[in-house]
Amino acid sequence: MAFLNMFSRDKDEPTAMTADDRLSLVLSYQRSDIDEKKIKQFRVRLIELCDDFGYDVVGQVEVIPQSKDRKTIINATIPVKLKEPI
C-alpha cells in the first residue's frame, strides 16, 4: 500500500468532487471576484469575530463560495466552543 501511495502522494486534492460542484465553485469565484487571498483574509476575520463573541475556534475554518441561480452564497464552517472563564 505504501508503495502505491508513493505515486499519489504529490497529487493535489481536487477542488470539488463532481463536475457540478466544480462548476458551482468556478462560477462563484468568477461572479464575486473572489480569490484565495480574499478567502484567507475572510477566514482570519471570522476567527477574530468568534473571539469577540466569546468563542474559541477549535478546528479548520472553511470558507466555500457556492453559486446558485446567478447568486453567490458564501458558506463558512467554523468549529467553535465557548471560551473557558478565566
Place this chain on the structure above:
Amino acid sequence: MNRSVSITVTSGKGGVGKSTTVASLGLGLAQLGYRVCLVDTDIGLRKLDLMLGLENRIVYDLVDVIEGVSTIRQSLVRHKEYNDLALLPAAQTRYKEEVSPSQVQAIVDQLRSEFDYILIDSPAGIEGGFRNAIAAADRAILVVNPEIPSVRDSDRVIGLLESANIQRIDLIVNRVQPGMVRDGDMLSVERVQSHLAINLLGVVPEDKRIIRSSNTGEPVILDSKSLAGKAFSNISRRLIGEDVPFMELESSTIITRIKRLFHIA
C-alpha cells in the same frame, strides 16, 4: 409579422457551434416562410458562407458596405434554394478593428425593412468583434457546450449582454451526449440551465452528421436523418413562438433498447 427582430448568436468560447446554429436556424426560419438575413460579423475568419454552400457567390462583403464600395443589396448573397434567406458575409482578408459597433448597427437597421429575422453570427471572445455583434441585437442566443470552460465563458457573456441592456437571452445547449450525462461524465442540460439561469430554447445532441453538413455546405437542418437537424428545426419553431416539446435525444434502435434493458447503455 409586424417588426423585424435581430438576434445575436454568441458564446464567448470558440468552437461551440455558433455558426452551425446560425446556418440551421436561418434555414429553419426561411422554411417556415420568414424573410431571414444572416450577418457574419466574424471579420477575418468567416464561416457562414461555407456552412451555407455560398462561398463561390460572394462578390462584396460587410466591410465593403461600411466603406461605401457596395450597397447592402449588392452585397447580400441569396440562398440557392430558399430565396427568402440571404447572407451578408464577413470580409475574409480584413480585421475586426476596421468595423465599429455603430457601423454594424446602421447596417442592421437598414436590413430591418426587408427582413423579418436578422441573425447575427458573433465571433468568439468578448473583445471588439463581440461588441460589434451585439450592438444591434434585440435579443441574444447563447450557445453553450455542457462543459465547464464553455459554461464559465457563457456566464461572463451573460453579464456583458445584461450590461448592454439586452434583456432577452435564450440558451441553446449544444453537443449533448446523453450517454456521458448518464454516466456522470458530462454536465446535464438541467444543471447548465440552473447555473446560467436563463430560458432554455433548445438542446442539440452531438451528431457526426454535422461534420458532413459543414463539409458539404448543407446545414444539418436539411438532413432528415439527423437528430441535431430535428433539434434545430424545433428551435426555429420555438423562436417564432410555437410551443414545441423537447425531444428524446437518443435514437432508440433495437440494439440500444436491448442494451438499456441489460443496463449496458
